[in-house]
Amino acid sequence: MVKVEIKSSNDVGLSSLDIVSKFAERGLNIHPKAVRMLERLESLNVESLDSLIDKISMTSRGAVVTPESLQDLIRNKPKMDVYNSFDSYGYDLDSKKDVKIKVEKDITGNSSCEGGIEDFVCHFNSRFDKLANILRRRVKSIPIASLSKIKPKEAEIIGIVCGVRETSSGNYLIELEDKTGRINVIATGKLREIASELLGEEVLAVSGILKGKNLIANRIIFPDLPQNGKRPNKDFAIVFTSDIHFGSNAFLEESWNLFIKWLNGEVGNEYMRELAEKVKCIFIAGDVVDGVGIYPGQDKELRIIDIYGQYEEAAEHMDGIPKKIKIILSPGNHDAVRQAEPQPALPKEFASLFPKNVIHVGNPAWVDVDGIKVLVYHGRSFDDIILKIPRLDYSNPVEAIVEILKRRHLVPIYGGRSPLAPEKEDLLVIDEIPDVIHTGHVHTYGAKFYKGVLAINSSAWQSQTEFQRKVNLNPMPGNVPVYGPNGKLHRLRFYKGS
Numbered sequence: 001m002v003k004v005e006i007k008s009s010n011d012v013g014l015s016s017l018d019i020v021s022k023f024a025e026r027g028l029n030i031h032p033k034a035v036r037m038l039e040r041l042e043s044l045n046v047e048s049l050d051s052l053i054d055k056i057s058m059t060s061r062g063a064v065v066t067p068e069s070l071q072d073l074i075r076n077k078p079k080m081d082v083y084n085s086f087d088s089y090g091y092d093l094d095s096k097k098d099v100k101i102k103v104e105k106d107i108t109g110n111s112s113c114e115g116g117i118e119d120f121v122c123h124f125n126s127r128f129d130k131l132a133n134i135l136r137r138r139v140k141s142i143p144i145a146s147l148s149k150i151k152p153k154e155a156e157i158i159g160i161v162c163g164v165r166e167t168s169s170g171n172y173l174i175e176l177e178d179k180t181g182r183i184n185v186i187a188t189g190k191l192r193e194i195a196s197e198l199l200g201e202e203v204l205a206v207s208g209i210l211k212g213k214n215l216i217a218n219r220i221i222f223p224d225l226p227q228n229g230k231r232p233n234k235d236f237a238i239v240f241t242s243d244i245h246f247g248s249n250a251f252l253e254e255s256w257n258l259f260i261k262w263l264n265g266e267v268g269n270e271y272m273r274e275l276a277e278k279v280k281c282i283f284i285a286g287d288v289v290d291g292v293g294i295y296p297g298q299d300k301e302l303r304i305i306d307i308y309g310q311y312e313e314a315a316e317h318m319d320g321i322p323k324k325i326k327i328i329l330s331p332g333n334h335d336a337v338r339q340a341e342p343q344p345a346l347p348k349e350f351a352s353l354f355p356k357n358v359i360h361v362g363n364p365a366w367v368d369v370d371g372i373k374v375l376v377y378h379g380r381s382f383d384d385i386i387l388k389i390p391r392l393d394y395s396n397p398v399e400a401i402v403e404i405l406k407r408r409h410l411v412p413i414y415g416g417r418s419p420l421a422p423e424k425e426d427l428l429v430i431d432e433i434p435d436v437i438h439t440g441h442v443h444t445y446g447a448k449f450y451k452g453v454l455a456i457n458s459s460a461w462q463s464q465t466e467f468q469r470k471v472n473l474n475p476m477p478g479n480v481p482v483y484g485p486n487g488k489l490h491r492l493r494f495y496k497g498s
């Protein structure tokens with residue numbers, strides 16, 4: 001076990017525990033070597049540590065504070081770019097006796113953005129181009145700027161939503177922009193409901209009648225999915241889970257252990273044991289650990305305050321899963337990677353703690369499991385989507401998944417609670433059609449087929465925390481969806497109360 005040493009400190013009186021706690025209070029994870037480096041600083045006192053943490057808070061963006069980054073700051077050279085500090089890991093994914101697993105798309109090792117204005121321009125152009133391509137299969141659009149020149153009676157256009165507001169007459173005005181110009185679209189009648197649920201940055205097509213400078217909408221068309229009845233027919237099973245929160249004092253260890261026993265064929269009826277035998281891979285959609293400093297007062301709800309200790313415990317538990325099963329581990333907002341999405345895979349210092357059958361991927365990631373295309377995404381954007389669309393709520397998370405599928409974008413709101421890394425290619429666009437989209441984050445269970453795509457939200461392994469009680473979130477822990485042979489969906493329960 002690599003633990004941050006707790007010992008009495010330098011002459012000034014700051015122990016390693018003081019240092020770790022100070023960083024944790026500010027939501028930062030610090031490498032044990034960096035702790036030892038600070039301990040050795042003769043000039044370190046509470047004030048200088050606070051000022052150092054201020055500088056780090058401005059530059060670290062949720063990554064781990066390493067001795068190297070600390071050195072830069074101590075020399076007063078803040079390192080601004082943490083986007084390129086991750087590599088891909090080169091797994092042996094084609095072992096003959098296992099199913100073939102291929103990580104098809106993932107930001108890990110491919111990040112290039114620095115967060116400047118040019119990056120944002122490239123990013124939103126990429127979003128527009130990808131989604132406009134999908135929409136052009138369904139509409140014959142003309143550029144917005146040409147409307148004022150040609151003055152057609154009727155027209156179809158494609159644009160990105162820049163603003164939506166209700167007018168004094170009860171209609172909705174949607175500002176739509178493409179690369180050539182901007183126009184006001186008026187939504188009346190039944191279209192008002194669609195307009196009232198627009199989230200902010202969707203790319204849409206509108207068919208309408210030109211009236212003066214405005215386009216009066218007849219139809220508002222989302223990129224959406226085509227209807228698809230085909231289901232992959234395989235003889236193996238895939239397990240979906242998320243939000244384990246190792247390190248939290250609300251982690252449901254008994255239920256988790258029961259789940260591991262089931263995977264080992266030690267519990268369950270004959271049918272369940274047969275199903276366990278067929279499991280070839282497990283997806284984890286983020287929040288593997290509880291992290292530190294994620295929300296105010298979190299330290300009081302932690303059993304393990306040190307992020308390394310949390311990942312060590314996670315790795316030990318993963319070791320209990322049979323090695324023939326591949327574990328595809330994608331991070332979430334509680335994990336020790338940058339918070340801006342897309343998130344890369346866990347850094348090597350944590351990833352290397354896990355057994356070899358764990359494949360670390362980014363968030364989101366597209367993974368092909370022997371012909372089954374899985375899109376795994378933690379689901380942080382659900383907070384904004386559920387807040388914006390009143391008919392949605394946390395108890396029915398698949399309806400939020402349907403909204404992202406309709407928009408073909410994982411984070412259709414910019415500027416909400418999901419921070420964006422403006423990568424040149426927008427990897428948050430759902431530009432292909434997955435067989436399964438797997439999310440977590442909201443700690444409730446839900447699964448349904450939407451236009452042939454299995455949408456899954458995979459609950460959690462943490463009971464209600466004080467923070468969740470305050471925000472009225474009622475988790476449904478210990479529910480495990482399993483995509484079994486012949487495309488059948490199973491729901492297993494490992495927690496008595498849910």
Ligand SMILES: [Fe+2]
Nearest residue numbers: 243287334441
């Ligand atoms: Fe979570």
